[in-house]
Amino acid sequence: MKEINIRKIGVILRPSTPELKESYYRLEKVFQKYNIEVLIDSISGGMIGIMGMEFDILCQNSDILVTLGGDGTLISTVRRSFKYDIPILGVYAGNLGFLADVQLDELDDFVEKLSIGNYRVDERAILEARFTQNANEIKRYAFNDIVITRHSVSNMIHVETLVDSKAFNTYHGDGVIVSTPTGSTAYNLSAGGPVLFPLTNVFALTPICPHSLTQRPVVLPGEFSIEMKTPMEKALVIIDGQDKHELDEGQSIHIKLASSKVRLIHKNEFNYFDVLKEKLGWGA
Structure with a gap:
């Protein structure tokens, strides 16, 4: 260096x-x-x-x-x-x-x-997220995590997830945490996710209070990209616990590790x- x-x-x-x-x-x-x-x-x-x-x-x-x-x-x-x-x-x-x-x-x-x-x-590594809001494309960065969670506490959320444009999983529960290695010791750890060495080029998907015990954390290589959407309800996107955005029903958020x-x-x-x-x- x-x-x-x-x-x-x-x-x-x-x-x-x-x-x-x-x-x-x-x-x-x-x-x-x-x-x-x-x-x-x-x-x-x-x-x-x-x-x-x-x-x-x-x-x-x-x-x-x-x-x-x-x-x-x-x-x-x-x-x-x-x-x-x-x-x-x-x-x-x-x-x-x-x-x-x-x-x-x-x-x-x-x-x-x-x-x-x-x-x-x-x-x-840092996460880069893209989504549309009021017809404008929004780009945000997350150093710890991006949380996709339910809009209403009374409802469970269904999060459809694609990896490199291929269907991967549908999470049923309180939501999903997408975590960097740096953020793996934050909310991700509390939700039962893995501790990742901070200099690795990977990210983790960790379900929050999943409806099924078969839903488990997954670690993905950094070159992968994911798309997440909630076809049945609105969702909240929370970035590093500091920024909050709303996703409409069926709207997608695209997440990957930034190139820098x-x-x-x-x-x-x-x-x-x-x-x-x-x-x-x-x-x-």
Whole structure:
């Protein structure tokens, strides 16, 4: 992986958390110590009372993005910045996450390593979804998952699924989760889906509370594409738990892995299995 020449960073803070102001100034001081200019997006800046920069302009003027918060902040930033192909570093404020692995207290040491190229960049798959809304084609990206679920809590949903345009399965139940390897430890895991190593180029289909016990999670190769539709009722499409869209009866959503990857900056010693053991209590 080609080394990134880091002269400017763009900072995004966890929303609705003005108490991060002091943490932001600590972060800014660390990066400036290594002659790296610090920019901040306008929403984050407004939250802590400083002038910021509109997000798209921030992406165009930054060598990397730095999120300060948790995994949710990083996931939102990934989706918003994906078209700019810009690497992202997650600094966590609170508990260790699956994605943000640098804490504020160790930031000085890490930025020193960052300034001399002592870090690694992991490439992770992201889902691309296309569907039609009000006669317009909508494209959305999901770093964790896309959930197709029932529009009304009183009804079961029927989700017809095609793989590479060939009939595959019809899911009967509360819905289906389409998960990336990164998202496999989120809703997918709660629904009984498999844990996928985050750097693999695959995705999982996991039924939610299926009507039949024969319905089981399936892992598909990344080169496959799927089409999902609900011929008998409306459906909700929920992207990364953050965006919600409505599908009409019989309307399709097309999902595949995007041709480009998300680039996350990590410490060289970052070990995904150590995170799994700590977060899930494995081996306890």
